[in-house]
Amino acid sequence: MNKLLRSMAFVAALTTGGSLAVSAVAADGYEKDPVAGVRHVPRPIHHEPQGEKCVAPTSEMRRNHMEKILHQRDQTMHQGIRTAQYSLKNCVDCHADPKTGSVLGKEGFCESCHRYAAVQIDCFSCHSAQRDAKAETAPARALTAAPRNHGTDSAKGNKP
């Protein structure tokens, strides 16, 4: 019994040591949540989009934007249907960083969030990540951090 307890304590000590080491190594790049008091991957920072409102509610777009783009992609390619809703070009025109005109880069709308979620984007190896020159006349808004509710889904459910 005593032996068992001792081995359990050893395992616990190892685990604690391990986790401490991990948090110590990763501490620089992590962000402390003032409410929960836990460390997070820094939330993505991006610019406010230029348009009035998005083509679908944010919660819907956050989860299903890839499916909507995929559907539109096949329609555009094979049937020549080029409606603005769910077109990748339309996404880029609204969401591009006013400074760089791009959705890529550290503060780019697509890249910052995809980096946070650790999901690779293949779109922009072929597609232009730059806003169409004609769309650049729209008034740009100031740089803001992502809204606080941006991370609530992940905070509640699948913690990063």
Add this chain to the structure above:
Amino acid sequence: MSLDRRQFIAIGGAAVAGMTLAPGLRLMELAEARSPEESVTTLQRWGLLIDTTKCATGCTSCVDACHTENGVQSHNRPATDPQWIRKVTLKDKQTGYVQNLPLMCQHCEHPPCVDVCPTGASFKRADGIVLVDRHICIGCRYCMMACPYKARSFVHEDTTGQKPHAPRGKGCVESCTLCVHKIDKGENTTACAEACRKEGHNAIIFGDLKDPKSEISKRLAAQASQQLRPDLKLNNGVRYQGL
């Protein structure tokens, strides 16, 4: 009521005119530009008519315009640089007569590139435009081997400066799209035809081969034209005159 001969002919003529007008109106409806949410149909077939007698020696405005429009950039490596359109010089060795012509995807009705594609990336749109779906293309280059016109290119290097309307990237095959983005916008012209018109040569005419009222159809009906390699029976959408 009795009709004399002259009245009878007048009424009969008006009736015939009315009958022919009705189908004419219907054709006008069909020829109207479709809205962005409508899919392309077989009611149109887009094509080009190239008059080689008007194509000027040394002029590359169609090539330049195409590559500017579609963001095709050269790396100064002619052997591997993609080309969507190129100028070809033909010389009759016996007489020394030299001709120029632009050569691009011929947008065949029965495209060999579509036949050989293992993934379905090479396809023909309902309106006759032959395209590569780069989302599906695996870069095997069978289509390049199958094309009798050497119209397709493989993208060997990373691409930069793509146009928003013309995505293109390394590892895929590409060719002339007949400026499909312009057609879908209802502009009904191509960069090459526009450039040739601006140069004052008017050697390239773009239009709907199925619309009898289009300039291209009228020209094709009135004058002799030919397809390249007619023996292959591909029924090209690009026709040539003066060869």
